[in-house]
Amino acid sequence: MEFSGQDGLRLFQWLLLYSAWEIGSGQIHYSVPEEAKHGTFVGRIAQDLGLEVGELVSRLFRVVSPDRRDYLDVNLQNGILFVNSRIDREELCPHSPVCSIHLEVIVDKPLQVFHVEVEIKDINDNPPVFSVTQKNLFISESSPLDSRFPLEGAADADIGVNAVLSYKLSPNDFFTLDLQNNDEQIKPLGLVLKQLLDREEIPELHLLLTATDGGKAELTGTVQLQIIVLDVNDNAPKFDKKLYKVRLAENSLNGTMVLKVTASDMDEETNGQIIYSFAREVPLNVLSKFAIDPMDGDVRVIGHIDFEESKSYQIQVEATDQGIPKMVGHCTILVEVMDTNDNAPEVTVKSLSLPVPEDSPSGTVIALVSVSDRDSGANGLVTCSLSPSGPFTLVSTFRNYYSLVLEGSVDRESVPAYELVVTARDGGSPALWATASVSVAIADVNDNAPAFEKPVYTVFVKENNPPGCHIFTVSASDPDVQENSLVSYSLVERRVGERQLSSYVSVHSESGKVYALQPLDHEELELLQFQVSARDAGFPPLGSNVSLQVFVLDENDNAPVVLPSHAGVSPMTELVSQSVAVGHVVAKIRAVDADSGYNAWLSYELLPEVSVGRRPFRVGLYTGEISTTLVLEELDGPRQMLLVVVKDHGEPPLSATATVSISLVDSGKALKASSGVSRSVASAGKAAMALDVNVYLIIAICSVSSLLVLSLLLYVALRCSAPPQGVCGPGKPALVCSSEIGSWSYSQQRRQKVCSGEGGVKSDLMAFSPNLPPCSGPVDSAEQEAVGQDNSGKPKQPNPDWRYSASLRAGMHSSVHLEEAGILRAGPGGPDQQWPTVSSATPEPEAGEVSPPVGAGVNSNSWTFKYGPGNPKQPGPGELPDKFIIPGSPAIISIRQEPPNNQIDKSDFITFGKKEETKKKKKKKKGNKTQEKKEKGNSTTDNSDQ
Known part of the structure; x- marks a missing residue:
């Protein structure tokens, strides 16, 4: 038969479609004859499964058989499935018409499971076998023609055509072979008498019965038939039925009645007395399970009836009379065993991927589960379930095969291991079940960063500490395990002023102890802020930071x-x-x-x-x-x-x-x-001050002008806004006046106070003289020159009424942040000041009382004067007028920038006087008279000195 190119293409497409369907169905079918030699080709399993031959070894290709026998194996070099050892179908499947080997093909990376079924084809390797080699038949000479004498047929272990038997009797004149097909399971074989026997003529006959199977290269079996011709008793017992059928439940108790057989004999007396018995050819397994009463023909159970062992039993029963010679009647009992749900399912778990990493994706196959039940029908139908409910589920992959699959996320820190129970339940009534425990351990991954108890720690350290002293210990916890939980500590390096942080402190990488590498100085560094990093040893490493605020506490290490x-x-x-x-x-x-x-x-x-x-x-x-x-x-x-x-x-x-x-x-x-003294001082400082005094005067005049403009603007703004009485808005005072005790001064702190790495150094406004006397009107430029300079053009000393209280400005820490602490608030009601409540009295009536700072957290130099009798009727907070007028006395504004090292230069103080216009002329005339007297006095003194 010839094929065209188009037909060949269609055939090839059909084969591809069929192969794809086979692979998609999840099972590949092969067949191999039994008794095949070692190495016999079965199929190209790798190609049929769509696997690359070169990846079989790397992907851990393996074949698993349920009965753990190595009948078949795979060559990993070419992916061919071959016969590994001898396969005897009759031994493998003794009572099954269909015999096959189920293989599980497992590959990893990724995990895949395939099911392959190899059918074992029967060959004609077993000849028919009779139960005996010689059978004796006792036949009465009086037996009529066409009398039938049953024979036991041969058995063939093969199946199909190889088990189809044909019989042949050796040639003779008296008997012919009869094979009746009156039942599907029973095909009685017998001898039929065609010619009357005469014992005196032929006492015995020897025949050969041959059984031939239907296989190619036929095999045969024989049995010798020895026929003994009997005389006298010419009527044999006869059963009611030639075939008895009965159903028996498995696991029937011993003594259970199966059935009762009855036979009759037309002879009289001893020739009609019947004895029941099993035929000699009955197998031993039947004799071990059943027994017959010889007198009444009751068949009872005497052994364990198991459906899984045998589904039916065929029993040959004989009825023998007591005549001479004895006559025998025959019948067959077919016992069909009914299945009961007496076998619980069997569960087998094969772990493949344990432990499970906690970052495994959903759909990861954890283990393979197979179930089986020896029962049949609904009793052998098994369903599986998984408990408890959680991130795992069972997925059916094939008949009685399941995969344990991860369907959710797992967290080792929450649940380190899962104890799962696989329950297999059959469909019987009542149902039977079996369980299998699966312990699924969760492997740790580095998914937790070290964590500190607090985000910020505050540490207090006294200054002048010894180098290398331990000041604090940071500790971070990591819920991971092994190297993922090993925490190491390090400093987050940055600059502190002009130096690196590592020159001040260090941290131990394992213990987290923080050490001060050098003595700390409160006057240089009040607050040291830095971060410590904690990282684990996982891959990739995770970390977190914690902030430390180290406050350096002051000690009395500086003398006044x-x-x-x-x-x-x-x-x-x-x-x-x-x-x-x-x-x-x-x-x-x-x-x-x-x-x-x-x-x-x-x-x-x-x-x-x-x-x-x-x-x-x-x-x-x-x-x-x-x-x-x-x-x-x-x-x-x-x-x-x-x-x-x-x-x-x-x-x-x-x-x-x-x-x-x-x-x-x-x-x-x-x-x-x-x-x-004034002239000598002026002469000594004239050269040094000649260039600076003009600059200071210009700066002072500009500052005062700016303050006046700002005061006017604030005053207009506050008046326009009309705030409620008693409420002071934010802002700076337009004019600051001094009293006889103190003054207002502005200082620019040059030294670094707080080293936090953020922002620059703050400018502080130092406030003294809590009580402000009324101020005079606008400052006259001529008056400024008169007050600020002498005739020589040098700055004069501050007015005696202006007193700078240095004891109240304690070092670098005497500044008060007016903007933060709210010491001075300008508003419609005038400046507002805060007054302490604890005061220390002084014995001087004009000095009044001074209140030191009280309690932790209060600026130690926020001093406040409470004036005594020497300054009566000083206006308190809230009593100051909107305009500062000092009748009869100059108003003094002192602007001072604190030089480094706390050195005070007299050139830093610029004093302006201000008086009322009506008093200027009097003061000028009085000054002229006084000057004349001084000149006269000086001339007199000079003369006397000379």
């Missing part, structure tokens, strides 16, 4: 420093007229302390003199002002040397000393000496 006098002369020399009144301030000691808080709170005291007598001078405890306590007399001497001790309030207290020389002169000499 006495500022030099304005003249730069040591010891301080002061000329005092003997006619000064009691309480007159003759000098003022200025000192600063670099510490803060109580460590920078300074007090002043005079050292006691050796001789006890008049003590005309005293020093203010907190102001440092030296004033008179008695009326000065000539007995006090022309010169007084005072030794002032300045102490702080630290533990232990530190101190410094200052020497003040006070010379007592009469009124005229005091005025002359004062003029002489």
Whole structure:
């Protein structure tokens, strides 16, 4: 038969479609004859499954057989399935018409499971076999023609055509072979008498019965038939039926009645007495399960009836009379065993991918589950379920095969392992079930970063700590395991000022202990902010940061420093007229302390003199002002040397000393000496101040003008907005006036205070003199020149009414942030000030009371004066007028920029005076007269000195 090219193409497409359908169905079918030799080709399994031959080894290609026999194997080099060992179909499937081997083909990366079924084809390798080699038949000579004598046929272990038997009897004149097809399961074989027997003529006959199967290359089996001709008893027993059919439930109890057989014999007496028995050819398994009563023919159960062992039993029963010779009747009993649900399912779990990583995607196959049930029908129909409910499920892949699949997400930190139970339940009634436990461990992945208990830690460390001291320990926890939970610590490097952070602190990588590498100085560094990073050892590593705020606590490690006098002369020399009144301030000691808080709170005291007598001078405890306590007399001497001790309030207290020389002169000499000192000082500083004074004057004038304009603008804005009475809006005062005790000053802090790496250094506004007297009107430029300079063009010393309280400005920490603390708020009601509640009284009536800072968290230098009787009727907060007018006295505005190292230069102070126009002329005339008297006095003094 010839095929055209078109027909060949169609045939090829049909084959491809068929192959794709076979692969898509999930099962490939092969066939191989039994008894095939080792290496016999079965099929190209890799090609049929769509797998690359070169990937079989790398993907762990393997073939698994349920019965764990190695009948078949696969060559991994070419992907061919071949016969590995001898296959005997009769041994493998002894009672099954269809015999096949089910293979599971498993490949990894990714995991795939295929099912292959190899059918074992039967060959004609088993000849027919009779149960005996010789059978004796006793036939009465009186047997009529066409009498039938049953024979037991041969058995062939093959199936199909190979098991179809044909019989042949050796040639003779008396018997022919009869094969009846009256039942599908029973095909009785017998001898039929065609000619009457004569014992006297032929007592015995020897025949050969041959059985031939239907296979190619036919096989045969034979049995010898020895026929003995009997005499006398010529009637054999006869059963009611030739074939009895009965159904019997499996697991029937011993003694259960199967059926009752009945036979009759027309003979009389002993020739008619019947004995029932099983035929000799009945197999042993039948004799072990059934028994017959020889007298009444009752067949009962005596052994275990198991449907899974045998579904039916065929029993040959004989009825024998007692005649001579004995006559025998035959019948067949067919017992069909009915199945009951007596076998629980069997569950087998094959783990493939354990433990399961917690980042496994949904659909990952964890294990393979196979179930089986030896029962049949609904009793053998098995369904599987999984408990408890969770991120796993069972997916049916083939008949009685399931895959355990991950359908959700798993988290080892929440559930480290799952204990699953696979339950297989059959469809019987009542149903039977079996369970199998599956322990699914979850493998850790690095999915948790180290975590700190707090985002920010606050640490307090005293300054002057020893190098390398332990100041804090950071600790982060990681819920992962093994290397994923190993945490290491490190600093997040940055610059602190001009230096690296690592020059200040370090952190131990394993313990998290933070060490200070050098002594910390509160005066240099009050707050050190930095971050510590914690990272685990996983891949990729995860980490987190925590912030540390290290506050450096102050210790009393800086002694007070006495500022030099304005003249730069040591010891301080002061000329005092003997006619000064009691309480007159003759000098003022200025000192600063670099510490803060109580460590920078300074007090002043005079050292006691050796001789006890008049003590005309005293020093203010907190102001440092030296004033008179008695009326000065000539007995006090022309010169007084005072030794002032300045102490702080630290533990232990530190101190410094200052020497003040006070010379007592009469009124005229005091005025002359004062003029002489002024001229000498002016001459000494004329060269240095000539260039600077104009610049300072311009800056001061511009500043005052700006403040006046700003004050007018704020005043107009506040008036227009009309805020409610008593509410002060934000803003800065337009004009700041001094009192007799203190002054307002502005300082630009040069030193670094808080090293946090954010922003620059803040500018602080230092406020003194809580009570402000009324201010005068606008400042006259001529008056400014008169007050700010002398005739020589040099800056004059500050007005005696302006007093700078250095003891209240304790070091670098004496600034008060007016914008933050709200000390000064300008509004329609005037400046508003905050007043402390704890005060320390001083014995000086004019000094009043000074209140130190109280309690933690309060700026240690936010001092407040409470004026005593010396300053009566001082307006308190909220009583100041909208315009500051000081009748009869100059208003003083002091603008000061604090130089480095706390050094004060007299050129930093620029004083402006302001008076009412009506008093300027009087002051000018009085000044001219005084100047004339001074000149006359000076000339007289000069002459006397000469």
